[in-house]
Amino acid sequence: MDAMSEHTYKQFDIELETLRTRVLQMGGLVEQQVKKAMEGLYEGDTGLLELVVKEDARVNQQEVELDEACNQMIAKRQPTAIDLRMVTTVIKSIADLEKIGDKAHKIARLGLALNNQHTGFTPEVELRHMAELSLSMLHTALDAFARLNVVAAAEVVHQDEHVNTEYDSVVRQLITYMMEDPRTISRSLDIMSIAKAIERVGDHAKNIAEYVIYMVKGLNVRHSTLDEIDREIANGD
Amino acid sequence: MDAMSEHTYKQFDIELETLRTRVLQMGGLVEQQVKKAMEGLYEGDTGLLELVVKEDARVNQQEVELDEACNQMIAKRQPTAIDLRMVTTVIKSIADLEKIGDKAHKIARLGLALNNQHTGFTPEVELRHMAELSLSMLHTALDAFARLNVVAAAEVVHQDEHVNTEYDSVVRQLITYMMEDPRTISRSLDIMSIAKAIERVGDHAKNIAEYVIYMVKGLNVRHSTLDEIDREIANGD
Numbered sequence: 004m005d006a007m008s009e010h011t012y013k014q015f016d017i018e019l020e021t022l023r024t025r026v027l028q029m030g031g032l033v034e035q036q037v038k039k040a041m042e043g044l045y046e047g048d049t050g051l052l053e054l055v056v057k058e059d060a061r062v063n064q065q066e067v068e069l070d071e072a073c074n075q076m077i078a079k080r081q082p083t084a085i086d087l088r089m090v091t092t093v094i095k096s097i098a099d100l101e102k103i104g105d106k107a108h109k110i111a112r113l114g115l116a117l118n119n120q121h122t123g124f125t126p127e128v129e130l131r132h133m134a135e136l137s138l139s140m141l142h143t144a145l146d147a148f149a150r151l152n153v154v155a156a157a158e159v160v161h162q163d164e165h166v167n168t169e170y171d172s173v174v175r176q177l178i179t180y181m182m183e184d185p186r187t188i189s190r191s192l193d194i195m196s197i198a199k200a201i202e203r204v205g206d207h208a209k210n211i212a213e214y215v216i217y218m219v220k221g222l223n224v225r226h227s228t229l230d231e232i233d234r235e236i237a238n239g240d
Numbered sequence: 241m242d243a244m245s246e247h248t249y250k251q252f253d254i255e256l257e258t259l260r261t262r263v264l265q266m267g268g269l270v271e272q273q274v275k276k277a278m279e280g281l282y283e284g285d286t287g288l289l290e291l292v293v294k295e296d297a298r299v300n301q302q303e304v305e306l307d308e309a310c311n312q313m314i315a316k317r318q319p320t321a322i323d324l325r326m327v328t329t330v331i332k333s334i335a336d337l338e339k340i341g342d343k344a345h346k347i348a349r350l351g352l353a354l355n356n357q358h359t360g361f362t363p364e365v366e367l368r369h370m371a372e373l374s375l376s377m378l379h380t381a382l383d384a385f386a387r388l389n390v391v392a393a394a395e396v397v398h399q400d401e402h403v404n405t406e407y408d409s410v411v412r413q414l415i416t417y418m419m420e421d422p423r424t425i426s427r428s429l430d431i432m433s434i435a436k437a438i439e440r441v442g443d444h445a446k447n448i449a450e451y452v453i454y455m456v457k458g459l460n461v462r463h464s465t466l467d468e469i470d471r472e473i474a475n476g477d
Contacts, residue, residue, distance in 0.1 A: 066463075074325065078320040095332075178426060188418050223307065226304065
């Protein structure tokens, strides 16, 4: 390798590292948005919920900037193999992070509406466990992205089943409330929308985890069964 | 341009055209999946609904193949400017098409469950208008992609508001049913899930339309207002 291309190569590595760091910063922001939305919801904290709504613009802005940075990097550096997979993984992951941001925004808006309608009402009992599971998936997915850890990524794919089970159980509980007292229907549907948003945070975290597996192993597991994923990850490294 | 690079250039154009054609084929398949799911739902046609569930594997397979084709194309041809935007647009669009396929699959599964539970029940009245709006958005978005038509793409972004309004009206109607007769709660929630899936078909069509605007104009409108989009499209061409 001559001095010039070695220089270009190092420059590319630095840019790639910067890109990865920015994705993790965006991920951290989005994680905080979901946490604050849930906290604001539990506490009926209007100020905190309004902050989440306001901060969504920052999430959106980061997506636009990172998307542009990815395109410029492909055009300028023309990466191949794992480097290219890294950039396309970033392109897809930021789209999912932005959508997780949308969910935080949605939860905050529903929380504000609940605050207005039902004073003193906190849907913490129904939602806390599910929200913790989804947030843990998101955290692990970002960690898997940071450390290129396919085992952690596979764990996230597994956890999604738990969140789905938890969501079904919340829905069943709410149906019972509604049947017992039809006056709770409107409120229960709002809580159901929040539960759905939390469930979708888990879905997007799972997407990111699948991209990490693709990035590291060059293997698309989007439509594989859990057993197939476990076998693939046990193979090789 | 020498003979060699002209040859490479033409080869790239042919590959890009093939890629675009394959995306449109996948789009056509997905559109049919949604149409069949709705038709099966209206008619209580178990055979048709089961077909939709089965065909989802084909949609998933096409996404995996197209995703791989995009990565190979970036690695081999190292496209820049509009050619690169075309490939990244395809990467994103197929992810949305695959998710529309998931929605068709979901509607079909819910239709099968409704068939088992409520004989002779067809939720056509509530859903037909909304489904037609979403399907029209999808059709126009694919058309905009095929003809690189930003005006058609902007139309899709506008239509999304109508679908959202229609969804809200379906939800209000279902809440009325549930309050009047709590025995309809479980059934109404299934219809609400179907309505939500239809609404999300519209969301994904809107995403594709936004990518088309980005591809043609090099302009990210994901977080712009409708007025801003209209102004941008009126500018220039």
